Ligand code: SF4
C-alpha cells in the first residue's frame with residue numbers, strides 16, 4: 001500500500017510505500033503548491049519512531065554484545081527496566097495511525113525476545129504502521145521469522161560475526177524476509193568493514209549492509225570513536241561509492257563523512273540527523289527524546305504523565321525545540337550546511353568533519 005501525507009503546518013507532502021519502504025518528501029511548497037526545492041526542516045509529527053519496547057537484555061548479561069566488540073549504547077549488560085507494556089505500545093500506535101510510517105522496535109535487548117513480540121507486530125500493522133527491528137539473531141527461530149514475514153518491513157541482524165549471526169540471516173532469508181545487516185562502524189571494526197567490502201564478503205541474498213556509526217553513549221567508549229582525519233575513513237567512503245552486490249546504507253549520523261568523501265552518492269539520498277525533525281525515540285517507561293542516543297536524557301519529555309502529555313505535546317515541547325536549535329544554528333559559514341546541519345547535536349566528537357567552518361556544534 002502507498003499513502004501520502006500532506007503536512008499543512010510545514011507545507012510539504014510525503015509518501016510512503018508500505019511494501020518497499022520507499023519514502024519521499026517534496027520540498028517546501030509555495031502558495032501555488034509548487035515545490036520550492038527547499039527541504040522542509042521538520043514535520044508536524046514524527047514520521048519514524050524508534051520504540052524501545054525492551055527494558056532489559058538477557059543476552060547482555062551473558063556479554064554477547066561485548067564479546068562482539070560492541071559497547072551497548074543502552075547499557076544492556078548493566079541496566080534493567082521492565083519491558084514496555086502492550087497497553088503502552090497500543091497507546092503509542094493509536095496516536096501514530098495515519099501520521100507515522102514506521103516503527104523501529106528496539107530498546108535494551110532483542111525485540112523478538114519481548115514477551116508479546118507477535119502482538120507488538122500485529123498492533124503496529126492494525127494501526128497502519130510498518131514495524132522493523134534489529135536483532136542479535138541469538139537463538140532466532142523460523143517461527144519468529146514467519147511473524148516477520150507476515151508483519152515486518154525489514155529485519156536487521158547486528159553484525160556480531162558469530163554462527164548465530166549467519167544462522168539468523170539464513171532463517172530470515174529462507175522465510176522471504178527483507179534482511180539487512182547492521183554493522184557498527186568504529187575504530188575496532190573499520191578495518192574489517194573495508195576488507196569485507198573490498199572482497200564483497202557478506203552473506204548472499206542480503207538486501208543491504210547498513211553501517212551505523214559508533215557513538216560514545218552508554219557502554220560505547222570514547223576510544224572507539226572514529227576521527228574524520230583517519231585515512232581509513234576516507235578509504236571506507238571510497239568503497240561506499242563503488243557498486244556492490246548488496247546495497248550499502250548508513251545511518252544519518254554518518255552523513256557528514258559521506259558528504260565530504262563520497263563522489264557518486266546522490267546528495268538527495270542523504271539526510272542528516274533526523275532526530276527531533278522527522279524521528280524520535282520513546283523508551284520503555286514512555287520517556288520521549290529526539291534520539292535514542294540521548295542516554296543522559298537531556299531532552300527527555302515524559303509521556304502520559306499527570307498532565308496526560310501526548311506524543312504531539314512532546315514533539316512541540318521546549319526541550320525538543322532546544323535540540324532543533326542546535327541544528328538550526330550550526331556552522332553558519334559552511335556551504336554544506338543545508339545537507340549536514342552540523343551533524344550530531346548530541347555528540348560533536350562523532351561528526352566526521354574536520355572543516356574550519358565547523359562552528360557552534
Ligand atoms: S542525535 Fe546524533 S546519534 Fe542521534 S540520530 Fe542524530 S546524529 Fe545520530
Ligand code: SF4
Nearest residue numbers: 331334340342353358
Ligand atoms: S562544517 Fe559543519 S555543516 Fe559543514 S560539513 Fe562540517 S559539520 Fe557539516
